Amino acid sequence: MLNRRTLITSSMAALAVASTSCAAPSGTGGGDPANMLLADGYEPSSLNPLLGYARWGAAKFYDGLLAFDGNGRLRPALAAEQPRPSDDARTWTVRLRRGVKFHNGEPFGARDVVATYRAAIDPAYAATISSGLSMLDEVEAVDEHTVRFRLNVPYAAWPARMVMGILPASALAEAIPQERSPLNTQPVGTGPYRLAEWRRGERMVWRANRNYWGGTPRIGEITVVFATDDNTRAQRVQAGEFDGTVLPPLLAERVGGGAYRTVHHDTADYRAITLPADHPVTGDPAVRMALNLAANRSEMVDSLLGGHGEPAYTPIPPSMERFHEPEARLEFDQRRAREILEEGGWRSGSDGIRTRNGTRASFTVMYFADDTLRKKFAQAFASDAGKVGVRVELAGVDRTEAAERIGTDAIVLGGGTPLDPDPQMYPGLHSSMIGTGTYRNPAKYRNSRVDAALDAGRNTVGEAERARHYKEAQRAYVEDPGLVYLAFIQHSYVVRTGVWNGYQPVVEPHTHGTTWGPWWNVEDWTPKK
Amino acid sequence: MAGLVARRIVLAVPVLLFVSLAVFLLAAASPFDPIHQYYGVQIFDASAADVARVRQQLGLDRPVPLRFLDWLGGVLSGDLGVSRSMRRPVADVLAERLPWTLLLAGCGLALAVVFSLFVGTLAAWRQGGWLDRLITALGHALEGIPPFVVALLAIASFSLGLGWLPVAGLTDAGSALGPAQVAEHLVLPAAVLGLSQSPWLVLHVRQSLLAAFTEDHVTGARARGLRERVVVLRHALPTALLPFVTLIGARVPELVTGAVLVEEVFSWPGVASAVVTAARAADYPLLTVLTLLATAAVLLGSLLADVAAVLLDPRVSADG
Numbered sequence: 059m060l061n062r063r064t065l066i067t068s069s070m071a072a073l074a075v076a077s078t079s080c081a082a083p084s085g086t087g088g089g090d091p092a093n094m095l096l097a098d099g100y101e102p103s104s105l106n107p108l109l110g111y112a113r114w115g116a117a118k119f120y121d122g123l124l125a126f127d128g129n130g131r132l133r134p135a136l137a138a139e140q141p142r143p144s145d146d147a148r149t150w151t152v153r154l155r156r157g158v159k160f161h162n163g164e165p166f167g168a169r170d171v172v173a174t175y176r177a178a179i180d181p182a183y184a185a186t187i188s189s190g191l192s193m194l195d196e197v198e199a200v201d202e203h204t205v206r207f208r209l210n211v212p213y214a215a216w217p218a219r220m221v222m223g224i225l226p227a228s229a230l231a232e233a234i235p236q237e238r239s240p241l242n243t244q245p246v247g248t249g250p251y252r253l254a255e256w257r258r259g260e261r262m263v264w265r266a267n268r269n270y271w272g273g274t275p276r277i278g279e280i281t282v283v284f285a286t287d288d289n290t291r292a293q294r295v296q297a298g299e300f301d302g303t304v305l306p307p308l309l310a311e312r313v314g315g316g317a318y319r320t321v322h323h324d325t326a327d328y329r330a331i332t333l334p335a336d337h338p339v340t341g342d343p344a345v346r347m348a349l350n351l352a353a354n355r356s357e358m359v360d361s362l363l364g365g366h367g368e369p370a371y372t373p374i375p376p377s378m379e380r381f382h383e384p385e386a387r388l389e390f391d392q393r394r395a396r397e398i399l400e401e402g403g404w405r406s407g408s409d410g411i412r413t414r415n416g417t418r419a420s421f422t423v424m425y426f427a428d429d430t431l432r433k434k435f436a437q438a439f440a441s442d443a444g445k446v447g448v449r450v451e452l453a454g455v456d457r458t459e460a461a462e463r464i465g466t467d468a469i470v471l472g473g474g475t476p477l478d479p480d481p482q483m484y485p486g487l488h489s490s491m492i493g494t495g496t497y498r499n500p501a502k503y504r505n506s507r508v509d510a511a512l513d514a515g516r517n518t519v520g521e522a523e524r525a526r527h528y529k530e531a532q533r534a535y536v537e538d539p540g541l542v543y544l545a546f547i548q549h550s551y552v553v554r555t556g557v558w559n560g561y562q563p564v565v566e567p568h569t570h571g572t573t574w575g576p577w578w579n580v581e582d583w584t585p586k587k
Numbered sequence: 588m589a590g591l592v593a594r595r596i597v598l599a600v601p602v603l604l605f606v607s608l609a610v611f612l613l614a615a616a617s618p619f620d621p622i623h624q625y626y627g628v629q630i631f632d633a634s635a636a637d638v639a640r641v642r643q644q645l646g647l648d649r650p651v652p653l654r655f656l657d658w659l660g661g662v663l664s665g666d667l668g669v670s671r672s673m674r675r676p677v678a679d680v681l682a683e684r685l686p687w688t689l690l691l692a693g694c695g696l697a698l699a700v701v702f703s704l705f706v707g708t709l710a711a712w713r714q715g716g717w718l719d720r721l722i723t724a725l726g727h728a729l730e731g732i733p734p735f736v737v738a739l740l741a742i743a744s745f746s747l748g749l750g751w752l753p754v755a756g757l758t759d760a761g762s763a764l765g766p767a768q769v770a771e772h773l774v775l776p777a778a779v780l781g782l783s784q785s786p787w788l789v790l791h792v793r794q795s796l797l798a799a800f801t802e803d804h805v806t807g808a809r810a811r812g813l814r815e816r817v818v819v820l821r822h823a824l825p826t827a828l829l830p831f832v833t834l835i836g837a838r839v840p841e842l843v844t845g846a847v848l849v850e851e852v853f854s855w856p857g858v859a860s861a862v863v864t865a866a867r868a869a870d871y872p873l874l875t876v877l878t879l880l881a882t883a884a885v886l887l888g889s890l891l892a893d894v895a896a897v898l899l900d901p902r903v904s905a906d907g
Contacts, residue, residue: 103627104674110629184644186629189637235644237625242674257764258673258683259856259864260756457623457630473631485632495634568628 091557091585094280097291097303098572101259101284104242107223108178108185111245114475114567116578118264119161120223120247123152123171128564128579130378130476132217136166136224136248138203140217147212147519152220154203158271160226161245161252168199173227175207184235189495190481191219212517214524215480223247250275250581259284266581275581277558282572295552302553304571307366310550319555321576322366322548324377325566326474326482329435330370330543331423332501334466339421340501342414343538344402345448348395349439350388350539352446358438359545362431366550370543372532373474373482377546377565380525381479386532388539395446404447412447420449424469427454432470435544439470464500471497474546475567479528480515487535488512503540507531551575558583588897595890599883606882608655610875615651619869622647624671658875667876672868673861677876680861687757688857692846694773695780700835703785707792712819714797723793726786734783734845738852741779755854776853783845784838791834795827802826829899836892843881 105111107120115126125135134140138153158166175197177183195210209216226246229239236242245253250272251264261283266275283300285291291303292313305313307322314320333340333349340346355369371388374381404412404419412419423440425432433454440450453467460469475481485491489509491499511531518524549570553561560583566574622642623630630638642648646657661668667677710722729737746754752775753759758768799805800823808822843859850860858877865873896903 103672106674109674110627113629181640181644184625184641186626186633186641188641189629189632189634192634192637235641237645237669237671237674238676243679257757257856259854259860260758456619458618458620461620461623471631473628481632494636495632495638497631498634 092276092278094277094301094558094580095283095299096280096572096577097283097285097294097300099284099286099288099291099304100571101262104236105245105253105256106236106239106241107174107225108183108187108236108239109242110186112223112569112573113187113190113221114477114569115221116573117223117247117249118251118573118581119245119249119253120225121158121249122221122223123154124217124220126221126477126564126578128562130380130565132221132477136171137220141220143214143216143519145519147214147216147517148209150207150209150216151200152205152207154205155271156203158248159269160248161267162226162228164226164228166224166226166248167202168205169202170224170227171205172197172199173230174222174225177225177230177233178222180233182233182235183230184237186236187222194219213480214516214519215478218475218478218481221477223249251280254279270581272581276584277580280577280580300554301557302551302572302576304549304551304575307548307550308364310552311364314552317554317556318552320550320552321561321563322550323564323566323570323575324368324375325546325549325568325570326373326375326378326476327472327549327566327568327570328370328373328375328474328543328546329432329470329472330373330541331436331439331470332464332468332541333539334464334468334500335502335504335540337421337466337468338417339419339448340468342402344398344404345419346539347388348398348402348446349443349448350542351391351395351398352442352448353439353542353544354390354442355544356390358435362434362438363545363547366548367545368548370546371539372535372543373486374479374528374532375474375476375546375565378476378479378482380521381528383529383532386529386536388536392442392446399446399448406447410444410447411449418449419447420451422451422453422467424453424455424460424463424467426460426470427456429470429472431547432472436470439542439544461496464496465502469500471500471541473568476565477567479524480512483528483531484512484516487531487540501540505534505538505540507534508538549575557586559586560584588894591893591897592890595886595893599886602886603879603882604659607659607875607879610871610878611651611655611658614869614871614874617869621671621869621871624869658872668872670865670870670873672864672870672873677873680873681858681876681880684856684858684861687855688846688850688859691773691776691780691850691855691857692842694777695784695846695849696835696842698777698781699784699788702781703788703792704831706785707789708796708819708824710789710793711796711800712815714793719793722789726790729783729786730790732783733848734779735848735852737783738776738779738849741775742852745775755852757856772853776849776855779853780842780845780849783849784842787838787841788831788834792827792831795830796823799823799826829896829903832895832899833892836888836890836895839885839888840881842888843884 102111115122121135123137124132127133136155138155141150141152143150160166178185179188179191179194193209193211193213196208198206200206229241229246250267250270252267254263254265256262261281264280266278268274288306288309292305292309294300295303295313310320333346335341359367359369372386376382399412403414407413423436425436436452440452443450485498487503487508489504492502508531511527515524515527549566553576561576562579564578622638626633658668670677670680673680706722710719713719742754745752753772757772758764805823808818846859847862850857851863862877
């Protein structure tokens, strides 16, 4: 349905495209290396880490105990050194960096870490990230500069939960639902930038934190302008207005060149189709395997992403090198898919749709109606399934409807973080997650080999040992797939060249925009001279 | 006069109560679950137990009548609630955005009034001439065009085509907030809002002037040999102004809807565009307050129009 809003935006876009030659003249981008002007398509609704802001790091206003180093490892940030786990991975001790100050001048110490993590799991604060910290039993200050986390289960992936931004204890003194917290609009952290101004729907200005423990950032002021329409952003970059922006891959390619460079970053951001185990069609192992072989993933990457992505067979992308199992593949083979369906008793009907004992090989795939890319993946998948005689109906839904139907209908899912394989695999595939939350193993996948390997990955502290378990989990999964993982999508950006040094590629989580992307380490950039 | 004002204020209370209750009931009947709004993307790995706890903490598990009473109690004690889409108290949202809306709507209305008085008088004066025919035709055409189309056409011609004025926003992308920037960015939205409100006013001024021309005192003035200019502006226009003032009051609802569309198209950071954001995000605390605000504006508009009419003409008696 064409509502008034889409009508307005699309006609605006049409007007904008029709007059590419005469963009609105303005902007301070490009000239001064001490200032940067970026455009973002997405505006955060809150800057509070307890409500999910910069949950996987690169928070700008905040530091976590650990930070992503860009290459799949975590390095100490507010921690003085790597956290020390007990042998059973249930107790983690962290020594903290000394001499760090919050933006408001308060010194940083153990009580701030304790207050932040306690608020995250205390129901009174109504934090939306509490479920990710369900293994946290208690956090205590050993002394002023050391904290100890006690977990209720062995959890070797705990460091991935330590990138969350630390808040000053004084800002959390009152136990209120965080929708009322001033931190939503006035962040107070220890990060390299402080918020100077935020005009909703327009722009945000970050100013360098002169007392930053990592050294004052050389780019003194960064302005982020919010412009939701991709074409508008592309056009304004072309007019030279911005120093960089995030764009869909094909548009980024078109705009890049000249003063701008186009970069595509690998991610752990997958798109997958769930196959509900309770459904008479998608619950059948023959159908599950056949659909996995029928999906032409490389074709999807080429046509939907312009080649800027990678086929996915499991949730672990090749960019998570140490944990990726290259053998765990489901090669495209529609002939074999048809054979498997025949062997499974699914016979071709007169209309080309297979049936077995009176059951038609037909099911519904839902996608969020506001997400064009997911819709395209759903369409491509439906077309491939049709080629082996399985009928896929598509349904665009909103979040509420999806939550109601997710147990019985398939859905296009997306997400991911490269920090650790556990958050990437456990909630989606472990059988103990069934029934514990709407999007936790929603298709009710059960595989005892996968369960055992994922449990072992949580219980083992040594990294090489853990990698072995996760590779085993991937191999076990592809022998009995319960979803159709389709692709890891790359995130694309354009950046102005020749003004700064310091760009370093990074493997990104699902979150992207101007906090990640080329600017994930912008505090370390230096002017080019 | 004081009686009129007091009576209207007393009447406004049940109207506002009814409107807010209606928004609450609509919210309850809508398929959107506010908990999804609160969680955002964090919902994807939230556990059902945690979601239930947060729902309880936010009071979203309570029955609608109780939630309404909670909200009402809050409003009466000065707490307007928390906006879920903006993640801050509704009072803060209003404090930040209302001035921009008042500025835009005020300029738009003033422009519409001045413009329509001028053009309407001109048309009536030259009744039947080509100017009158042109103004009347354009007026009727413009009545049928929604404000957002006017807005898009204005952007296409003055911003993209001629490059005279900025496309949208309160300031240029990188610039700080300042009077010069705001003034430059205000011109187009205020002109569009004013223009889209003016056809009714223009046609009305023309009509009541034509009626006034046939009245005895105007005929008398003409008979005394006064100059046409004096006859129109000093004798006919004042008579025509009375219904005009009432009409302006009655146009407030249109002004409110016009402001919603104009603010949205021009990314003007006022309360009217917040209505769109709130509605899309199922942000009922904010939506309720904004609906109340719009209702109050309409009631106030008609009250002021009546007060003005009573003041201008003692023969008028409002509310029978």
